[in-house]
Amino acid sequence: MDDLRKEFPIFKKQKQLIYLDSAATSLKPKTVIQAINDYNQKYSINSHSESSSPLFKKVWTTIQETREIIAQKIKGKVEEISFLPSTTHALNILALSLKNHLQKGDRICLTYLEHSSNLHPWQAIAKEKKAIVDFLPLNKEFTIDISKLDKYIDKKTKIVSFVHVSNSLGVINPAAEITKKIKEINPECLVILDACQSVIHVPINVAEWNIDALALSGHKVYGPTGIGVLWIKKELGEKLPHLLWGGGKKIGPMEEIADQNLPLSQKMEVGTLPLAEIFGLKAAFEFLNNFATKEIYKYENDLRNYTLQKLKKIKNITIYNQKLVSANIITFNLASYHAHDIVDYLGKNNILIRAGNLCCPYLNKLIGANSALRISFGAYNNYNDINELVSHLQKIIQSPQVLLPF
Known part of the structure; x- marks a missing residue:
């Protein structure tokens, strides 16, 4: 599945795009x-x-x-x-x-x-x-x-x-x-x-x-x-x-x-x-149907595990489903930073993830927070996507002023 990215025309038009919001809407292959x-x-x-x-x-x-x-x-x-x-x-x-x-x-x-x-x-x-x-x-x-x-x-x-x-x-x-x-x-x-x-x-x-x-x-x-x-x-x-x-x-x-x-x-x-x-x-x-369901799950789970290892090194991060058996999602927050401020900054840098209650009205009963950040993977994601995301999250920790409006 490593070469699947070329099947998605959006990456030819949006060459810098890092899309990690597939749980909301998946991108479309050319077929x-x-x-x-x-x-x-x-x-x-x-x-x-x-x-x-x-x-x-x-x-x-x-x-x-x-x-x-x-x-x-x-x-x-x-x-x-x-x-x-x-x-x-x-x-x-x-x-x-x-x-x-x-x-x-x-x-x-x-x-x-x-x-x-x-x-x-x-x-x-x-x-x-x-x-x-x-x-x-x-x-x-x-x-x-x-x-x-x-x-x-x-x-x-x-x-x-x-x-x-x-x-x-x-x-x-x-x-x-x-x-x-x-x-x-x-x-x-x-x-x-x-x-x-x-x-x-x-x-x-x-x-x-x-x-x-x-x-x-x-x-x-x-x-x-x-x-x-x-x-x-x-x-x-x-x-x-x-x-x-x-x-x-x-x-x-x-x-x-x-x-x-x-x-x-x-x-x-x-x-x-x-x-x-x-x-x-x-x-x-x-x-x-070109892929076994288990094949897609394994690929995305490998990405998820890699991402978790990277995220755990970030200071003051709370990962709510780190130890849970999860399909293709990581839900987290950075202490002292509002989820929407982070997602806005990431968006300006062509990295799309989700922020908010994730259309889950009772999110607070699950994680004790009304708003969170969500990463969700698709077949088109790769390890470079994760590295870029983590690099920008670390930049927020090191230089909080990057969250200020331009």
């Missing part, structure tokens, strides 16, 4: 960019324009092939895959679809690890339905404590939604074991997985794990922005109500809708699909 351009330049017709035209055939085939390649990646069924504008959108639609699954006094379980996209939709429907939101306990590894689940899951627990790989600490929840325990306690409880960070780094098997729904994002898997994926187990999807209306639903007048047993994608996808993005997403998963 993804070309696939998006191919749709716009060569096809550019609507998937509703059914005809025997080779243009329509290519567009329709690509949609189906993209569903297939994602289904294969997560070990689901093709008909269980839906395309939505983002993971946030997908989790909102899923929460709204499950609203009537809840009654007053029912319980939804989440964790303090969650991205706001997997918190606020569930909190909103709980408030509306007068349900109770509980937070599952974490162990010393900052993953869900399976040994204590029987104290939190009961017959009133209708939904458990949790992150597979945390975007704030990078810790990996053992999804299979967690789901097995939940289902043993309450077989009727729905288990939902946020797989945005994990689909690159950790093998996923929705069928074996017996989860009920999963969401992932295009722009975190070397794909385009503006597209997310919602996988819903067929048995659950068939029970969900129609929430979205308009073009794309292959049905007659509105009054006939109640009598239609439509495919899941017909419930979730309305209007013109993000077709250029679907072309790009297919290319992104094809790019990923």
Whole structure:
């Protein structure tokens, strides 16, 4: 994987760029960019324009092939895959679809690890339905404590939604074991997985794990922005109500809708699909399939370990997940310096990392700080990136005045 950097055109335009924020958005390889351009330049017709035209055939085939390649990646069924504008959108639609699954006094379980996209939709429907939101306990590894689940899951627990790989600490929840325990306690409880960070780094098997729904994002898997994926187990999807209306639903007048047993994608996808993005997403998963998931994980983990060794030598640094098993993330702070001041200085020197609460509203409960710095690696990073970052962090310690505005 050492020579992968050349596959990312941004480095030809931004020769000095050091990009260490892949957990927010990954950069795009040229095959993804070309696939998006191919749709716009060569096809550019609507998937509703059914005809025997080779243009329509290519567009329709690509949609189906993209569903297939994602289904294969997560070990689901093709008909269980839906395309939505983002993971946030997908989790909102899923929460709204499950609203009537809840009654007053029912319980939804989440964790303090969650991205706001997997918190606020569930909190909103709980408030509306007068349900109770509980937070599952974490162990010393900052993953869900399976040994204590029987104290939190009961017959009133209708939904458990949790992150597979945390975007704030990078810790990996053992999804299979967690789901097995939940289902043993309450077989009727729905288990939902946020797989945005994990689909690159950790093998996923929705069928074996017996989860009920999963969401992932295009722009975190070397794909385009503006597209997310919602996988819903067929048995659950068939029970969900129609929430979205308009073009794309292959049905007659509105009054006939109640009598239609439509495919899941017909419930979730309305209007013109993000077709250029679907072309790009297919290319992104094809790019990923050139490598074993374990190969990507090992490469990024080697970078992470190298970075940790370098960071530990910096005076007054606090690394919050140094001793944790983490995917591709390092979360830290420098004493006496605000995270946003540091990220601003680094940005002026073409080094991009993340600062803030990392879209994790309960970050303070995890690390005791409301704001932190986050390094997250991609397949295009190398040891020179790390050396440059560490050099600038040391410069801050040695000459704090560099943080002052120009």
